[in-house]
Amino acid sequence: MAEEETTESISEEEVSEDLDPILAERISILENILSTYDISISSFLGEINIHIQKIDLLDILTILKNSPETLCNLFLCLSIVDYEDRFEAVYHLQSTTLNHRYVIKSSLDKDKPLISSCIGIWKGCDWYEREGHDLFGVVFEGHPNLSPLLLYEEFEGYPGRKDFPFNDYKEW
Amino acid sequence: MSIIDLFLLQIKIITLFGGLTIVVLSLVWLERRVLGKIQRRIGPNRVGPQGLLQSLADGIKLLVKEDIIPESADKWIYWLAPIIVFVPPFVIWITIPIASDNSVLAVNNMHLGLLFVIALTVVSITGLVMAGWGSANKYAILGGLRSTAQLISYEIPIIMVAISVLIICQTTDLKEIVDKQNIIPYAIYLPLGLLLFFIAGIAEVGRIPFDIYHAESEIVGGPFVEYSGAHWSVFYLAEYIQTFTIAVLITLLFLGGWHIPFISLQENIILGFFITIIKSYGVVLIIFWFRGTFPRMRIDQLMSFAWKVLIPLSFANVIFSSIVIFYDIPLLVLSIINILVTVLIGYVLYNKFTTPAIIDAEEMLRKARNYKLPEGI
Amino acid sequence: MTNQQSLNSVDMLLNMGPQHPSTHGVFRMVLQIDGERVIDVDPYIGYLHRGSEKLSEGEQYAQIVTLFDRLDYLANFNNELVFCMAVEKLMEVEIPERAEYIRVILCELNRIASHFLFYGTMGMDAGASTPILYGFRDREKIQSVFESVSGARMMHNYFRIGGVKEDLPTDFFEKIYWLIDEIKKGVDQADSLLSFNEIFLNRTRNIGLINAEDAIDYGLTGPNLRASGVSYDLRKNDPYSIYERFDFDIPVGDRGDVWDRYFVRVQEIRESVKIIEQALKQIPDGEITANVRRIARPPEGDIFAHAENPRGDFGVYLVSDGSDKPYRLKIRPPSFCNLMALRHMMRNAYVSDAVMILGSIDIVLGEVDR
Numbered sequence: 001m002a003e004e005e006t007t008e009s010i011s012e013e014e015v016s017e018d019l020d021p022i023l024a025e026r027i028s029i030l031e032n033i034l035s036t037y038d039i040s041i042s043s044f045l046g047e048i049n050i051h052i053q054k055i056d057l058l059d060i061l062t063i064l065k066n067s068p069e070t071l072c073n074l075f076l077c078l079s080i081v082d083y084e085d086r087f088e089a090v091y092h093l094q095s096t097t098l099n100h101r102y103v104i105k106s107s108l109d110k111d112k113p114l115i116s117s118c119i120g121i122w123k124g125c126d127w128y129e130r131e132g133h134d135l136f137g138v139v140f141e142g143h144p145n146l147s148p149l150l151l152y153e154e155f156e157g158y159p160g161r162k163d164f165p166f167n168d169y170k171e172w
Numbered sequence: 173m174s175i176i177d178l179f180l181l182q183i184k185i186i187t188l189f190g191g192l193t194i195v196v197l198s199l200v201w202l203e204r205r206v207l208g209k210i211q212r213r214i215g216p217n218r219v220g221p222q223g224l225l226q227s228l229a230d231g232i233k234l235l236v237k238e239d240i241i242p243e244s245a246d247k248w249i250y251w252l253a254p255i256i257v258f259v260p261p262f263v264i265w266i267t268i269p270i271a272s273d274n275s276v277l278a279v280n281n282m283h284l285g286l287l288f289v290i291a292l293t294v295v296s297i298t299g300l301v302m303a304g305w306g307s308a309n310k311y312a313i314l315g316g317l318r319s320t321a322q323l324i325s326y327e328i329p330i331i332m333v334a335i336s337v338l339i340i341c342q343t344t345d346l347k348e349i350v351d352k353q354n355i356i357p358y359a360i361y362l363p364l365g366l367l368l369f370f371i372a373g374i375a376e377v378g379r380i381p382f383d384i385y386h387a388e389s390e391i392v393g394g395p396f397v398e399y400s401g402a403h404w405s406v407f408y409l410a411e412y413i414q415t416f417t418i419a420v421l422i423t424l425l426f427l428g429g430w431h432i433p434f435i436s437l438q439e440n441i442i443l444g445f446f447i448t449i450i451k452s453y454g455v456v457l458i459i460f461w462f463r464g465t466f467p468r469m470r471i472d473q474l475m476s477f478a479w480k481v482l483i484p485l486s487f488a489n490v491i492f493s494s495i496v497i498f499y500d501i502p503l504l505v506l507s508i509i510n511i512l513v514t515v516l517i518g519y520v521l522y523n524k525f526t527t528p529a530i531i532d533a534e535e536m537l538r539k540a541r542n543y544k545l546p547e548g549i
Numbered sequence: 550m551t552n553q554q555s556l557n558s559v560d561m562l563l564n565m566g567p568q569h570p571s572t573h574g575v576f577r578m579v580l581q582i583d584g585e586r587v588i589d590v591d592p593y594i595g596y597l598h599r600g601s602e603k604l605s606e607g608e609q610y611a612q613i614v615t616l617f618d619r620l621d622y623l624a625n626f627n628n629e630l631v632f633c634m635a636v637e638k639l640m641e642v643e644i645p646e647r648a649e650y651i652r653v654i655l656c657e658l659n660r661i662a663s664h665f666l667f668y669g670t671m672g673m674d675a676g677a678s679t680p681i682l683y684g685f686r687d688r689e690k691i692q693s694v695f696e697s698v699s700g701a702r703m704m705h706n707y708f709r710i711g712g713v714k715e716d717l718p719t720d721f722f723e724k725i726y727w728l729i730d731e732i733k734k735g736v737d738q739a740d741s742l743l744s745f746n747e748i749f750l751n752r753t754r755n756i757g758l759i760n761a762e763d764a765i766d767y768g769l770t771g772p773n774l775r776a777s778g779v780s781y782d783l784r785k786n787d788p789y790s791i792y793e794r795f796d797f798d799i800p801v802g803d804r805g806d807v808w809d810r811y812f813v814r815v816q817e818i819r820e821s822v823k824i825i826e827q828a829l830k831q832i833p834d835g836e837i838t839a840n841v842r843r844i845a846r847p848p849e850g851d852i853f854a855h856a857e858n859p860r861g862d863f864g865v866y867l868v869s870d871g872s873d874k875p876y877r878l879k880i881r882p883p884s885f886c887n888l889m890a891l892r893h894m895m896r897n898a899y900v901s902d903a904v905m906i907l908g909s910i911d912i913v914l915g916e917v918d919r
Binding site: 207210211212213310311314318380381383384387388389390391392463464465466467468469470471472473521522525526528529530532533535536537539 | 561563564569570571585672673674675676677678679682683686742743744745746747748749750751752754800801802803808809812813816899900901902903904
């Protein structure tokens, strides 16, 4: 599935270069400032998706936050998606001044999801990471307090995951 | 004292307390109706004509409700607190005259009446602290401590203003104080004193904007949070009696009691009684109006308002009155000084607090109008 | 300080909530207090967690709209709009003009309703009992219009993927001009009753301060962020729907205190009225839904849509696997982020301020806990 996505996105990127020069310009800027990292940039329906290795996460987020070309100062959202073969941490960053929005995606292991916490970069991702730990069992390294946020202390299991029996009932 | 005198005394006391209970019920009804009008709703109108019996029904309901004493409460203190809060406001009424002939309408008109009244109003504080402590509840303790700080601070301006009234009329007998105002009420001579007494009086009974010790939105009823049923209704009763007491005191000290201002009439007990009651209810209505309009102050603001504004002003008022009386200056001068100080203080406070906000608001509107999107969007 | 140490005083833990009149729902905060001063605050959420995100994975797209009504239950239309926008973006559907205008009018009305309620609860937290009744009165009028449009006062389920459920009722335009007059009167009343009341100013100014940098760092959005002086409003910064066609201002505060957060919202009511007035002039006749299959099957892919809700930047991250149900739906609730800054705002506050600060953030627990 991952392979398919990349091939699709490359073709779309070519199309979008013709359609939207601003988007293409942004992608080239990104390729410039993130040239030292192992990333793949694609665009989908006007959004710029950056697939990164989870080791580079903190570096890339710091660059995106501080680089004057991107200035993503607002941490919008952190979503964990449970795919069949992997978890994906999806970071949405927004710039309040430049109106840039970037989507950073990083794959995590299915068995032992682990990623570094970016609480040092934005204080605003505190509860998102607690929620990710709460509902999906993703461990955020460096987070000071990963106690349950939405669920209660004694709750067992990770209800966000696909294998959690939740929508299995039949209506009729 | 003969048996007949004793019997008459009994009847007087029973009438007085019965009358006070009726006053409380009417005040509860009046407050709910007036607040309803202010807030564009109806208020109680189902039980009895115009909902007049609503407060009676509520009272009966409260009395038959189970009286819960919390497990961890300090039972004796918890149980005694309502009584201590409740008794002094009633006792005060022994000496308050509400019509010219004290043999009919005051149980015992004392020569030191005003001092008696002021001395007894302080006692209720003990009850509130006891209620706060005895409930073994953190909100209640906070409320109890708040009430101590607040009520003791606001006692001082009340006393000082009362002293300036004493200086002018040279007596502590409430009946004589009123009779000296048969043409010109002291509100004319002491408008600042009236204002201070009114504000401190509201604080004394703990009504909005000074209801911080039972602030519902912060400490959920303060000392009363654990009380229920009859005990709670006793607190409620005491609060309303205190409110009415303050209103009557203002009427007696400043508004000329049973005299119609600027008109000299033959003394008439029935008419005098109704004039007093009408004036008192007028003051009570203003207190209710406050409740419908103002937010609540914060404890530190409340204290600094008492110590930085009310107390210096009330001391100044005592000094003004004594100078005026000592040098035999016409009392009209006192009233001019009072008005000037009031206006000055009002202006200073307005400039300090409201003007910056209005400037900020205009600035916000100006910025919003001239706002340009940042480049790149 | 030394005195306190020699007295060996112990800080008190005050558990506020989940059932407390000022926590606006089932929110709990544990205050560590020294006398009346708050030293630390520990917020606890999750009492209203219904698993809306997980529930959505088992529902068809059209059914999810109802779940969104129940997130921010004071801004139902706005929530519905964001979800519909996300799906429409993924399906690349063009919305008919009239539907867009209907959506904008209803969303702005809902914003006004939400801010009126905020005005009321703010007064309530400050101890004034009248504003809440005035706020509810004006909100009630708006809701009666909502009822005539969608059939429900709160849980509308009116926006559809590709448009709206049905056209506006015939008497809508009469009603709405009356409503606009009432709203204007209501805002003026709010200003004269509460906004410049001296006690209220004392209670709110220079309290719960948060500066622009910290506000962005904590992810604050909406009026809370604008009160700190950052002009970030998606209706202007990233115009969605048809907001670029309207002329309106963005009120921006200065210090980021409780009063700024309050007054920015009061001003926003006026700006929303401007938008509605313009929209009413421009609204065309025509279709109200695009040609979309009733059971929507968006193509494979993921999309993020966000819009300016009364409480801030409400976002939806939608992952579709091409079936009739979303593979994953993540909601970015603005109150959730705004609440994170609570601890920062409560430095050096009093217990009474704690209530005001929490009130000024204007949380809705329905969307915090989801």
